[in-house]
Amino acid sequence: SQTIHQWPATLVQPVGSPLSLECTVEGTSNPNLYWYRQAAGRGLQLLFYSVGIGQISSEVPQNLSASRPQDRQFILSSKKLLLSDSGFYLCAWSVSRDTQYFGPGTRLTVL
Amino acid sequence: GENVEQHPSTLSVQEGDSAVIKCTYSDSASNYFPWYKQELGKRPQLIIDIRSNVGEKKDQRIAVTLNKTAKHFSLHITETQPEDSAVYFCAAMRGNEKLTFGTGTRLTIIP
Numbered sequence: 001s002q003t004i005h006q007w008p009a010t011l012v013q014p015v016g017s018p019l020s021l022e023c024t025v026e027g028t029s030n031p032n033l034y035w036y037r038q039a040a041g042r043g044l045q046l047l048f049y050s051v052g053i054g055q056i057s058s059e060v061p062q063n064l065s066a067s068r069p070q071d072r073q074f075i076l077s078s079k080k081l082l083l084s085d086s087g088f089y090l091c092a093w094s095v096s097r098d099t100q101y102f103g104p105g106t107r108l109t110v111l
Numbered sequence: 112g113e114n115v116e117q118h119p120s121t122l123s124v125q126e127g128d129s130a131v132i133k134c135t136y137s138d139s140a141s142n143y144f145p146w147y148k149q150e151l152g153k154r155p156q157l158i159i160d161i162r163s164n165v166g167e168k169k170d171q172r173i174a175v176t177l178n179k180t181a182k183h184f185s186l187h188i189t190e191t192q193p194e195d196s197a198v199y200f201c202a203a204m205r206g207n208e209k210l211t212f213g214t215g216t217r218l219t220i221i222p
Contacts, residue, residue, distance in 0.1 A: 042214075042215075043212055043214045099145065101157065107152075
């Protein structure tokens, strides 16, 4: 069966520091991968999605970037974090491009 | 693009009663409608979904109905239990494009 991993689970970073969050999927090939952000008590905002290695689509202009160096690996990065980057970051995968399954998430606090 | 509105934002029901959450969508070409349940601090979990060729789908105490003409779909939970307390998100997708989420409904089951 398919599983999705995210790490770290929690992260506290100072403003202006870099960021790297990782997501990996097991048990499937060529998944579609997604990064979402959820601010406290809010809905789900799509940040990036990828349909294949090296293919990244950005949804919201911001100081974040994404990369997909391997088929089942999706990385979210920032060179300099802002206070507004705090939130719950969720990676998701799909095969059929409709049903999406979420990873356990990374809770990021920027101080 | 697609726009999904979800109502109500909060809902409290007595244990054993039914709960109904409604969503409307703007793009008549949308054809996939999932519902997610998110418990506090956890990832969203898919609980039921429906495609546009079906008007209703049921899974034990949970059902979803779809009215394509009116462009709205609803989640019905019967015989509610304390463990049904969570935030519920609806979403809509056109073809193989991105999921657009509603803003969420916080459901509280009163013992």
